[in-house]
Amino acid sequence: MKKLFSILAIFSLLVIALLPGCTTASGSDPLKPQERLQIATTTSLYDTGLWGYLEPMFEEKYDVEVDVLYAGTGIAIEYGKRGDVDVITVHSKSRELAYVEEGYGVERVPFAYNYFLIVGPESDPAGIKDMTPEDAFKKLLESGAGTFVSRGDDSGTHSKEKAIWAGAGYEYTDVQGAGDWYVEGGKGMGPTLLMASEMEGYTLTDMGTFLSYKGDIDLVPIVDEGSILLNVYSVIAGNPETNSGISAEMAQNMVDFLVSDEIQELIGEYGVEVYGMQLFTPCTGNEPTS
Amino acid sequence: MVKAVGLIVTFDPEVMQVSGRSLAIAATSCSITALICLPLGSLIHFSSFRGKRLLINIVQTLYSIPTVAVGLFVFVLFSRAGPLGGLDIMFTPTVMVIGQIFLVTPVMLGLTISALQGVDKSISETALSLGASRIQAAVLTLKHARYAVLTSVIMGFGRAVSEVGLALMVGGNIKGFTRTLTTAISLESSKGDIELSLALGMILILIALVINLSLNRLQQR
Amino acid sequence: MALIETIDLGQKHGQGYTLKGVNLQVEAGDVLALIGPTGAGKTTLLRLLDLLEKPASGRILFDGIDATTAKKQRLEIRRRMSFVQQKPVVFDMSVFDNVACGLKWRHRESESTKQEVAEVLELVGLADYSRRNAKTLSGGEAQRVAIARALVVKPEVLLLDEPTANLDPVSTTKTEEVLAHIIAERKTTIIMATHDMSQGQYLASKIGVLMNGQLLQAGTPDEIFSSPLSKEVAEFVGVENILSGKITEKDGDLATIEVDGATVQAVSDYTTGDRVYILIRPEDVILTPNRDTTSARNTFKGSIVKTAPVGPLMRIKVDCGFPLLAVVTKRSAQELGLAAGKEVFASFKATAIHTIRKQ
Numbered sequence: 001m002k003k004l005f006s007i008l009a010i011f012s013l014l015v016i017a018l019l020p021g022c023t024t025a026s027g028s029d030p031l032k033p034q035e036r037l038q039i040a041t042t043t044s045l046y047d048t049g050l051w052g053y054l055e056p057m058f059e060e061k062y063d064v065e066v067d068v069l070y071a072g073t074g075i076a077i078e079y080g081k082r083g084d085v086d087v088i089t090v091h092s093k094s095r096e097l098a099y100v101e102e103g104y105g106v107e108r109v110p111f112a113y114n115y116f117l118i119v120g121p122e123s124d125p126a127g128i129k130d131m132t133p134e135d136a137f138k139k140l141l142e143s144g145a146g147t148f149v150s151r152g153d154d155s156g157t158h159s160k161e162k163a164i165w166a167g168a169g170y171e172y173t174d175v176q177g178a179g180d181w182y183v184e185g186g187k188g189m190g191p192t193l194l195m196a197s198e199m200e201g202y203t204l205t206d207m208g209t210f211l212s213y214k215g216d217i218d219l220v221p222i223v224d225e226g227s228i229l230l231n232v233y234s235v236i237a238g239n240p241e242t243n244s245g246i247s248a249e250m251a252q253n254m255v256d257f258l259v260s261d262e263i264q265e266l267i268g269e270y271g272v273e274v275y276g277m278q279l280f281t282p283c284t285g286n287e288p289t290s
Numbered sequence: 291m292v293k294a295v296g297l298i299v300t301f302d303p304e305v306m307q308v309s310g311r312s313l314a315i316a317a318t319s320c321s322i323t324a325l326i327c328l329p330l331g332s333l334i335h336f337s338s339f340r341g342k343r344l345l346i347n348i349v350q351t352l353y354s355i356p357t358v359a360v361g362l363f364v365f366v367l368f369s370r371a372g373p374l375g376g377l378d379i380m381f382t383p384t385v386m387v388i389g390q391i392f393l394v395t396p397v398m399l400g401l402t403i404s405a406l407q408g409v410d411k412s413i414s415e416t417a418l419s420l421g422a423s424r425i426q427a428a429v430l431t432l433k434h435a436r437y438a439v440l441t442s443v444i445m446g447f448g449r450a451v452s453e454v455g456l457a458l459m460v461g462g463n464i465k466g467f468t469r470t471l472t473t474a475i476s477l478e479s480s481k482g483d484i485e486l487s488l489a490l491g492m493i494l495i496l497i498a499l500v501i502n503l504s505l506n507r508l509q510q511r
Numbered sequence: 512m513a514l515i516e517t518i519d520l521g522q523k524h525g526q527g528y529t530l531k532g533v534n535l536q537v538e539a540g541d542v543l544a545l546i547g548p549t550g551a552g553k554t555t556l557l558r559l560l561d562l563l564e565k566p567a568s569g570r571i572l573f574d575g576i577d578a579t580t581a582k583k584q585r586l587e588i589r590r591r592m593s594f595v596q597q598k599p600v601v602f603d604m605s606v607f608d609n610v611a612c613g614l615k616w617r618h619r620e621s622e623s624t625k626q627e628v629a630e631v632l633e634l635v636g637l638a639d640y641s642r643r644n645a646k647t648l649s650g651g652e653a654q655r656v657a658i659a660r661a662l663v664v665k666p667e668v669l670l671l672d673e674p675t676a677n678l679d680p681v682s683t684t685k686t687e688e689v690l691a692h693i694i695a696e697r698k699t700t701i702i703m704a705t706h707d708m709s710q711g712q713y714l715a716s717k718i719g720v721l722m723n724g725q726l727l728q729a730g731t732p733d734e735i736f737s738s739p740l741s742k743e744v745a746e747f748v749g750v751e752n753i754l755s756g757k758i759t760e761k762d763g764d765l766a767t768i769e770v771d772g773a774t775v776q777a778v779s780d781y782t783t784g785d786r787v788y789i790l791i792r793p794e795d796v797i798l799t800p801n802r803d804t805t806s807a808r809n810t811f812k813g814s815i816v817k818t819a820p821v822g823p824l825m826r827i828k829v830d831c832g833f834p835l836l837a838v839v840t841k842r843s844a845q846e847l848g849l850a851a852g853k854e855v856f857a858s859f860k861a862t863a864i865h866t867i868r869k870q
Contacts, residue, residue, distance in 0.1 A: 038381055038462075047481065052465075067381055069462040070477070082371035084380045191480040216482050245370045245378055412600045419561055419594035420660065422616045423586055430612075434603055 036065045037250045038085040040076035042156050043188030045089055045233065048208040048279055050270060054263065062253055072188060074154030080104055080236070083243025086251040089258075091156035091206075091233045104243075105236035106251075110287040111258040112267050112280040113232045116160055117224035119193075119210060120146065120202035124222060128202075133226040134168040140202070141170065144181045147201030151192055152184030156231075161204045164228055193217050206231050208279035211271060232287055233280070235259075259284055294488035302489070309493050312471040315383055315457075316450035319390035323398050324443050326391075331402030332428040336414070346403060352396035361459030364389040368460065381462035386470075389456045394446040401442030405435040437511045444508070448501045452494065471497075512575055514539040514700055515560065515668065520569035522555050522724075529555045530724045533569070537702060537717075539667075542694055544711035545704040547721035548747065553704035554597070556721065557670050560702065561594045590617055592668040593661035597676055599653035601645035606637060609645045609656055613664040631663045635689055651682030658689060669693070671703040675710065690714055708749055712736070720744050736792070738865050745790050745867065751836045752791040755869075758783050765861065771833040776808045777864035786869040795863035796837035798827060798855045800847060807858035811835070815853045818844065825849070829857050 045051055046068065055066050071079065073090040080088040081104050088105070090096060096108045118128070118136055126146035128136035140148055151158035165175050175182060183201070185192050189209040196203040197217035210221075235258050237251035257263055264282035271279040281288075297305050334345065368374050368385050379385040409431050417427040432439060454472035461468035463477055471494050479487040513536040520533040530552045537543055545553045558564050559571065562578055562585050571578045573588050581588075593613065602609050610628045614620050632638050635655040640648070645656055654674065661669060674690075675683040691714060693699055705711050711718055712732050719729040720739075728740045739745035745753055756770035758781055766779040768789060781787055802810060813831030820826075825844040827837045835857050839849070849855065 065467070067462065067464040067467055069381065069464060082369045083375070084370050187480060190482070194480075194482050213482075243370060245375065410600075412596075412598075413602065415563070416596060416600040416602075417612070417616075418589075419563055419596065420613050420616070421586075421590040421593070421664065422612075426616050430602065 034065045035063075035247070035250065036067055037087065037247055037254060038067045038069065039087045039089065039254065040069045040071045040079045040085040041089045042073050042076060042091055042233070043070060043190065044091070044157065044206045044209045046070050047188060047190035048212045048271070050208070050267070050280065053270060054258075054266075057263075058254065058257055061257070062250065064250055070188065072151075072153045073156040073159065080238055083238060083245050086238050086247045087235060087254050088238075089233060089235045091231055092159045093232065093234075095159070096234050096236060099236060103239055103241070106239050107255075108234050108236055109255050109259060110232050110234045110283055111264070113230065113283050113288055114207040114278070114280050115224065116157070116204055116206055116229040116231050117210065118202055118204055118222045119196070119219040120222040121200045121218065122220050123200075126202070129222050130225075131223055133164045133223055133228055136223045137164050137168045137170075140181075141168075141175065141178055144179050147181050147183060147196075147199050149183045149185050149192055149196040149199060149201050149203040151189070151204075152186045153188075155189075157189060157204060157206060160228075160231065164204070167228060193219065208271070211275040211277070211279055214275070230288065232283070291488065293485040294492060297486065297489040298492060305486070305489055305493070307466070308469055308471055308474045308490065311383070311469065312451055313497070315386050315470065316390065316447055319387045319450055320394060320398075320443060320447045322387070323391050323394045323446060327395060327398040327402050327442075328432060328439065331399050331406060332432060334399075335403050335406040336424065336428055336431075346400070349396050349400045349403075353400060355393070355396070357393060357453040357455030358459065359455075360389060360393045361456035364392060364456065365459050380460065381464060381468060383461070383468055386457055386461045386468060389460050390450045390453075393453065393456055394450050397449055398442050398446040401445060402439055405438030405442060406431055408438060409434045437508050441505060441508050444501055444505055448498065451497060451501075513537055513572075514541075514574060515702075516572040517560075518570045518572070520556075520559060520571065521567050522552075522559060522564065523567040524555070528567070528724055530559070530566075533721075533724075533726045535719060535726060535729060537700060539700055540698050541717050542701045542715045543703070543717045543719060544715035545702065545719045545721055546706065546708060546711050546747070547704075548706065551721040552724040553721055554672050555724075557594070557672050557702065557704055560668075561592055561670055562589045563594075590664075591666060592670060593664055593666035595654075595657050595661045595669070595671045595674050597672040597674070599650065599657045599677075601648065601653050601656050603646055604644065605642055606632070606645050606648070606656055607641045610660045610663050613660060617664060619664070627663055628659075631659045634662070634692070635659045636685060651678045651685075654678060654682065654686065655689075658686065662693065665697075666699065668700045668702065671701070673704050673706065675705075675707070687714065720747065722747065739790065740867065742788055742867060745788070745865075749792075750790045750865075751793050752789075752796070752834075754789045754791075754833055756787055756789055758785050758787060766866070768866070773811060773832055775864065776861045777866055778862050779864075779866040781866060781868050787866045788869060790865040790867065791835075791859050791863060793826070793836045793838040795859050796829075796835055797858050798829070798837050798839060798847065798849065799858070800855060802856050808861045809864075810856055810858035812854070812856055815849060815851050815855060817851055818849060829855060831857055 041051055051068050055068060059066050069085060073092045076088045076090050077095060077099055079085045099105045100108050118133060126140050126143055128139050140146055150161060162172050165172055185195050187195065189205060190213055192203055193205055193213045194217060197219050202222065235255050237255050238246040240246045240248040264284055267280050268278060268282045366372050368377065368380050370380060413434055414427040414431050417430050452472065454476055457470050457473045461473060463469050463473040471490050475487050475490045515537040517533050517535045520530060521528060522530040533556065545556065547553055559566050566579060576584060578585060578588050607628055610631060611624055614624055632641060635658055637652065637655055637659065648656065675686050678686065687710065694701065694714065715732060718732050718735045720727045720735060722743055727744050728735060736748050739748055739750060742753060754770045756768040758766045759769050760767035761783045764778050766777055768775045768777060768787065770789060775789060777789060797807060811831035813829040816828040816830050818825055818827050820841065823841060824838050825841050827839065827849055829835045829837060837857060
């Protein structure tokens, strides 16, 4: 009996010793209860490494622990509605507007943009290079000559893809049943690119993620012109009146942070040195139209 | 492959932090679950009531409940929009520990009861006849089943440390906070960082190996 | 007031009654042997007395307290008793720890525990076994551990269920010695179930006969063996000469009974016309080679049917027109030249006969 006791005692000591080390980021005082800000982000902002870049800066400036949840626009909005996160950063204008309208968010604040593009294998088996997005999709469906990997996860990118299909005149349900060439991956942006590369297929992606994955995939830009390809990222602070548990003040700090001159400049410069072009264009709270 | 081993051998901080967290969360949840299941198991074993066999059957059926199902249940329960949302613990290690307690309890409870059933009834009867109270007799029976009971705790630990569905759903896989071995593997491998995934996978296998060896040694007793 | 009293105690297991209407009184200091065949209900009675089971009917009073209803006090009362079971159950720990269990559970552990355990182990002859794991002991040694374990708490009441039933003769003797020692030294109240009649006679101050769940008779050994109240009790306690007859004459205390064509004279409480059993203990049957060397009223001529040695004694079956069993020492048998086929005279005193009226 005594032996069992001492084993349990050592065990508990180990646990107590390890736990603080795993719950606080290095450097912060483990005794003071940390304020935490929870952000649900669309996957492209994460897969590009932008959040990894900005997070420590915010944490230092406001002395707060930032928890970034890798989600996907659909899931992020769900978390936001439940009040499980304080801020969401997504890229689906219509849903963002509804979100604010329904009282879950304070205000829709666009802070950066880039463009979507259709990428695919260099051999371009479906022969859709340089077409308009809508025509390219039309050819894909009618010829069935190339594999298309869809996000299939209700994300902002997925919304855009559905918008293009609609623009081409199709019902999305028809597309889903169109054949084996249409693959619904259900993954984040980075993983979807990897999957498309693996399958030698096409996919719709944002420029930022594409550039940051370029070295790992064998895909090239196929269609990159068209007004429908505009991709605007917005940040929305949760509305404390709807969800009382939200850290309203800190959430607002995050919004202010992302549109501040200093950070806007950093966002614009992000990745330029490595990839030779911008991954994101800052838009200082003003939204571009084309 | 070589790089993966390198990450382990040089105690790469990311790898160490994530491994430590997996172990700490599983250890905490299993200790608490043991503190619940040993007395509860004794109570169930030594009582007779209508529906006892049904209860034990249900417990055994829950042994292999899918972790995502438990994850979903815990998420809905502790989400700020849910009934226990006021506790504000979603996406923290705390809710992961709680979730694992739900997950592991059936296993530990069921196996504890089995362990007690393996001890001859005459032990507790003799104890009672010699003046032991019910609790004292139960403790004596547990002592006689100590190896089997320890086995149940270790099996619970094995299930806790290797599950991913629950940890992902309620933990959120937040870097530096709720990322564990299993959630990190699921993230890193889908993002393409194979070296890191391999390193993490090797550690996970190592843990499973240690668990298995301890179980073997215990079963021989 | 009796220390333990049962009032109309009954118990059921499954459909049948294992005990029915048991009324028993045990005074402090009594050494009561419960005797009866297997399945008579001895174990059930002991378990009820140790408050391990709730009776189906009736009450148990311990020191005046109704133990059947007093829920809170059950544990307290039980802790004033100790139980040694028929099959020794030892715990998976050292002999020392096994014995100390009772003290530990009663929160009576102290610096003197070591000594108390040592003393009691010495008493049962296991002083050198203190450190050994109890599971490695033989059946006889395990039973002695069980006894030591029961004794160390100095119980007011010691309950034993056929303590030597599974032991070899040497262990049995040793155990009986220990019990005799405790009886002499400690004045513990003892209730012991046994199917060994001689053990009961040897150790007990009181005997209770249980058969088919009923307490047929309780009293001193003498009362039971000399004056069994019924044919069943008589058969069980080893009265082997049971003959059927009818009283034809009564003169004061003396009755003339006709048995199987012969006439027997016995001291009896019954009256003319009563149908009775006459009981004669084999030890009371005297065998002589000729008629006149006895002064017994009842003398019959017969021939020896069979002789069988039992330990230091000889059992002799004689046919006198009715069967008669006699027991003599081997020496006597030899001296008298008793052998099958030989003609003898069997006689027994009128006072040696016990009569029971037929129901």
